[in-house]
Amino acid sequence: MSPATVVLVLLSLVGLSAVRAEDPYLYFTWNVTYGTIAPLGVPQQGILINGQFPGPNINSTTNNNIVINVFNHLDQPFLLSWNGIQQRKNSWQDGMYGTNCPIPPGKNFTYHFQVKDQIGSFFYFPSMGMHKAAGGFGGLRINSRLLIPVPFDPPADDFTVLIGDWYAKDHSVLARLLDAGRSIGRPAGVLINGKTGKDTTGKDEAPLFTVEAGKTYRYRICNVGLKTSLNFRIQSHKMKLVEMDGSHTVQNVYDSLDVHAGQCYSVLVTADKTPRDYYMVASTRFLKDTQTSTAIIRYAGSTTPPSTVLPDGPVGWAWSFNQWRTFRWNLTASAARPNPQGSYHYGSINITRTIKLLNTRTIVGGKVRYAINGVSHTDPETPLKLAEYFNITDKVFKYNLVGDVPPATDAAVTVAPNVMTAEYRTFIEIIFENPEKTVQSYHLDGYSFFPVGMGPGKWSTDSRRTYNLLDAVSRHTIQVYPKSWTAIMLTFDNAGMWNLRSEIWEKHYLGQQLYISVLSPARSIRDEYNIPDNVLRCGAVTNLPLPPPYA
Structure with a gap:
């Protein structure tokens, strides 16, 4: 048994023996480097984690604290994001450029997050630029605690x-x-x-x-x-x-x-x-x-x-x-549920707002850009979350350049940071319309949502008659078929700044994404964690004094 394994076993035993003990910790040190790989027989520059392509798997259990010290040995800034991990109250660890300053070349940053109230299969990936095309991704699984049974017998492997x-x-x-x-x-x-x-x-x-x-x-x-x-x-x-x-x-x-x-x-x-x-x-x-x-x-x-x-x-x-x-949620399973605050009764919750998002391809300045509701996102030098926390949003971005309905088809596209606000703890319906001939795929950080309906053509209020309001599978990524629509529902109960993006990465790179700002009016650690002590600073917040902490 390796020394690292012994440490993890001891930590787990301590956690079991102490009535008020903190949840177990899993510690990792990752060195991110370039290396030559040739998965298609053609040598090319790959991104390796601890010399591995793909990167190492993370095998965790519900409520584990994950601590990953990432050393960036690339010649470019670097970030990792955790696809599907909800980061409750903690968008500080989300690893997107709208929430975090990137790790500079030759520096390190320690991610610390808890896989709270989740089970299942996820992955991590590098979120800066086109790094995802070079590797740097790996599996992340969250197992159920022994006291919470899963709805099938343990597999042999x-x-x-x-x-x-x-x-x-x-x-x-x-x-x-x-x-x-x-x-x-x-x-x-x-x-x-x-x-x-x-x-x-x-x-x-x-x-x-x-x-x-x-x-x-x-x-x-x-x-x-x-x-x-x-x-x-x-x-x-x-x-x-x-x-x-x-x-x-x-x-x-x-x-x-x-x-x-x-x-x-x-x-x-x-x-x-x-x-x-x-x-x-x-x-x-x-x-x-x-x-x-x-x-x-x-x-x-x-x-x-x-x-x-x-x-x-x-x-x-x-x-x-x-x-x-044919996909249906297992409503009798006793394992941890995403969004456990009760939104799994989503069919009986009143919708407070409907947002219709239209993805488009356009030409701006002679170059292709992709947009959502007429805005093609660009990342400012100062991450949006930091600008909001330090109260300098007026110097970095404007809220709600996009509306709840798409603009006229001939409207000019704006290239700017794309930030939409959502009222804390409201139940919202989002409609994705895809007028293109290719499949779209959308992901929302920080949340699971209920994909309640899909259909060809354009969505209308009559489309709600086709919704599954009982057992739609709660998930974080959903497809939108060509010239079709998809409807999702969710409660915005996770305070933070969260990325809603196309998973078609060239579209994401060229602006088909936005951020949703969910602010708790209480400004309390009950709703959102304080800024971490080790947070990286960049742009306009580099030398600003910290605001008063949440109480």
Whole structure:
């Protein structure tokens, strides 16, 4: 047993033995460096964490305190964000440029957050610029405490499966393309845990996972890519869906699952077939030319290679929409619920505000920009959260440049910091309308929400008749199909400055995001934590005195 493991075990024992003991701590030291990688056979600059691509997995339990000391050895500022971790009362740790100053080259910063009232499968990723295209991502799982049962038997093992599209160009090249007003185009391939499944000669790589016949295993599948929806399936095996984006689901069985950018799913798979090797498959969706990656699951003792006949993936977005309609929240599960303050009774809560958000592509100054409701976001030198906390917003940004309804289609697009306010603890309906021919994917930091409806065309008040007001799965990322709408509902009960963004990363990079400021009128640590002692300062707040702390 390593010294680090001994420390964690001792901390856990102390936490169990003391009635009023603090929740256990998990400590990590991460060195972020460049390194040469070649996942598609082409050497390129990658971002490694402790020399690893993808980065190390975080295996935690509900209520654990996570402390990660990140040393930035890159030649650029760097930030990590935690996809789907709600950071209750603590947007100081969110790791987006609107909430945090980036870690300068040669410096370090310690993230400290608690995985409170959550269970499930998540991931972390680098949020600055196009760093996500170079790696720096990894799995983050939150297990249920022993006293809180989960709605399935413990699996024989628990596997993280990070799938995503991949580009053979360096992240700096992709950024220059976007800055010049061009698109990054289609991906060059698909990866599963950083590999295509084939070596440079076209032979299968070593098995990714080994299983024993008759046993059941959990696979946590996350789409960590830049833009492409992917379909995931396992040769000859059925998958029982048990969790998505941190919520337990009704346990339907599927041959394959569409996983859109930024989403995570957990499935149980029983090794009940003839002992041999089998392929897991990830393939692109909604592209003219399908790209596919494989990885091998080996039954223990097998010497038989997998069949070369891969299971076919689905065709068309209507199939994907119909699959989404089958997803239901497991209302009888006793594990931690996202947004535990009672909003899971969302169908009986009165809507206080409806916000309709329209994503658009436009040309500004001869270059492509992407916008939401006529505003294309740009990050100021001073992070929005710090400007708000130090009360200098008038020098950095203006609130509510976007309205609750999209402007006229011929209205000029504004390029500016895009910050919308939401009244604390109000229940709000948000409509995403996607007039484009490609799938959109939206993520909201700091919250889980209820995707209650989807449909083709434009949303209207009559669309509410189609809503699922009973058991929509609480989650943090949702797709919007081409020329369609998606409706979500949530209570804004988590004070802070939170990023609402397109997970299609070139669109995010070119402005398709906004921040939602949720301020508690009480200015109390009951509602939001004080600014951390180690917070990095930059821009206009570098030398300002601290405001009085929350009481």
